[in-house]
Amino acid sequence: xxxxxxxxxxxxxxxxxxxxxxxxxxxxxxxxxxxxxxxxxxxxxxxxxxxxxxxxxxxxxxxxxxxxxxxxxxxxxxxxxxxx
Amino acid sequence: xxxxxxxxxxxxxxxxxxxxxxxxxxxxxxxxxxxxxxxxxxxxxxxxxxxxxxxxxxxxxxxxxxxxxxxxxxxxxxxxxxxxxxxxxxxxxxxxxxxxxxxxxxxxxxxxxxxxxxxxxxxxxxxxxxxxxxxxxxxxxxxxxxxxxxxxxxxxxxxxxxxxxxxxxxxxxxxxxxxxxxxxxxxxxxxxxxxxxxxxxxxxxxxxxxxxxxxxxxx
Numbered sequence: 001x002x003x004x005x006x007x008x009x010x011x012x013x014x015x016x017x018x019x020x021x022x023x024x025x026x027x028x029x030x031x032x033x034x035x036x037x038x039x040x041x042x043x044x045x046x047x048x049x050x051x052x053x054x055x056x057x058x059x060x061x062x063x064x065x066x067x068x069x070x071x072x073x074x075x076x077x078x079x080x081x082x083x084x
Numbered sequence: 085x086x087x088x089x090x091x092x093x094x095x096x097x098x099x100x101x102x103x104x105x106x107x108x109x110x111x112x113x114x115x116x117x118x119x120x121x122x123x124x125x126x127x128x129x130x131x132x133x134x135x136x137x138x139x140x141x142x143x144x145x146x147x148x149x150x151x152x153x154x155x156x157x158x159x160x161x162x163x164x165x166x167x168x169x170x171x172x173x174x175x176x177x178x179x180x181x182x183x184x185x186x187x188x189x190x191x192x193x194x195x196x197x198x199x200x201x202x203x204x205x206x207x208x209x210x211x212x213x214x215x216x217x218x219x220x221x222x223x224x225x226x227x228x229x230x231x232x233x234x235x236x237x238x239x240x241x242x243x244x245x246x247x248x249x250x251x252x253x254x255x256x257x258x259x260x261x262x263x264x265x266x267x268x269x270x271x272x273x274x275x276x277x278x279x280x281x282x283x284x285x286x287x288x289x290x291x292x293x294x295x296x297x298x299x300x301x302x303x
Contacts, residue, residue, distance in 0.1 A: 011188075015233060016258065018193045067150075070143055070179065072186040073233060 002083040003048055003056035007064050009076045010041040044068055047083055056080045087112040087301045090127035092157065092173070094119040094137035094148050099170065099281065103133040106281035110294060112301050119151035129166040129210075129300050130157055132173030134226070134279060144172055144187065144229050145179035154180050166210035166303045167273045171227055174265075174275030183268055183275045184242065185234030187227075191258025195228040199290070200278055201253040202264050209249045209267040210303040211274040211296050221292035223278040225256060230277040232259040232266075242266055250276055272303070 011017050019040040027035045050056035057080045069076045089107045091100045093116050104114035117124055119137075124130065137148035148154065154176070161167045161182055169177035177183045190196055204212055204219040215221070234242070239261060242248050250265035257277075265276030280293030 015188065016191065016231075018189050018191050018231075018258070022193050067146065068142070070146070070186050072178075072184075072235070073188055 001050060001052075001056075003050055003053065003060075003080050004083040005046050005048060005056070005060040006079045007044040007060070007068055007076050008041065008079070009044065009069055009074050010039060012073055012075050015073045041074075053080065053082065087128045088126065089114045089301070090117045090124050090130045091115065092117045092119065092130065092132045092153055094135070094151055094153075094176075096137050096139050097133055097135035097172070099134035099172075099279065102279070102281045103131045103170070106284040106293070106297055107131070107301065109284060110297055110301060117153055117156075119148070119153045122152035122155045124153070124156040124160055127160075127165075129303065130160055130168070131281075131300075132157065132167070132169040132176050133281070134171030134173060137172055137176055140172070143179065145175035145177075148176045149180040158182060161268070161273050164270065164272050166300055168211050168300055169273075169275040170279055170281065171230070171277055174277055175229065177273065177275045182273050183266060184238045185232055185266065187229045187277070188231045188233055189229050190227070190231050190256075196230070196256050197226045198224065198256070200225045200256055200264070202250045202278060203253055204249070205251050206246045206249045206267075208246060209271045209274050209299075211265070211267070211276070211299050212249050213303060214299040215295050219295075220253060221283075221295070222290040223280055223283045223293050223296075224290075225278045226282075227257070227277055230259065231257045232261075232263040232277070234260065245269070247271075249274060250278070
């Protein structure tokens with residue numbers, strides 16, 4: 001079966017996020033007040049073949065831990081569902 | 085006997101000629117090691133030079149770590165062979181797990197290409213054995229992702245084990261603890277963001293990188 005995976009990569013708590021901080025600092029100059037907590041991450045999408053949803057979820061999480069993220073600085077949330 | 089230095093070349097590496105020139109000018113001979121070869125041949129030391137290995141896609145060093153040459157580098161390092169990662173090479177070595185921590189975007193989000201002054205914090209590594217603790221070296225930096233970071237436990241371990249070998253006198257990029265270079269537990273693998281190979285000739289404005297590369301050639 002074919003599954004689609006979405007990996008939402010974020011910087012871990014405590015790791016400085018210079019891109020997020022820079023965007024946040026720029027907002028008042030553009031007329032946006034009160035916007036806080038800006039963080040910048042990345043999204044990775046792919047499809048994969050697996051027998052079951054559980055197997056697909058495990059594969060995607062392994063791929064995420066071994067390659068797609070650097071656990072020293074990044075966390076990720078992996079969402080897998082049956083491809084439509 | 086002439087020392088042979090293997091200089092690793094990934095697609096996107098761009099400092100291999102500088103590294104070769106610098107070690108040659110110091111009396112060694114250099115050999116390029118293509119990333120697709122896992123056999124390093126008969127080399128006495130390895131430099132993983134700067135550039136944009138595999139385009140820096142995903143994260144700097146993330147894809148380079150899977151190049152066959154890194155198997156050879158890891159084996160060479162495990163046997164005690166001296167390995168130095170410069171700039172992108174440092175990023176590759178952290179991604180490969182040969183050095184702790186990670187390099188993230190500079191604090192000011194600017195690509196920095198400028199001279200920097202480094203302080204030698206430990207003379208107990210393959211890159212600093214001929215320098216003295218407290219020496220200040222003028223060596224340029226050239227990076228966007230040079231902001232060293234690691235967990236608190238790792239930082240404490242690095243400090244306790246005297247593994248922070250170089251720091252910035254005036255921190256340009258936000259690096260934790262002003263760290264410019266660290267070594268592994270066995271002190272034969274060193275990574276640093278500044279470019280000693282670009283400070284080995286009078287015409288380049290500084291010859292302070294030579295003491296570091298001479299240390300490597302002597303190890």
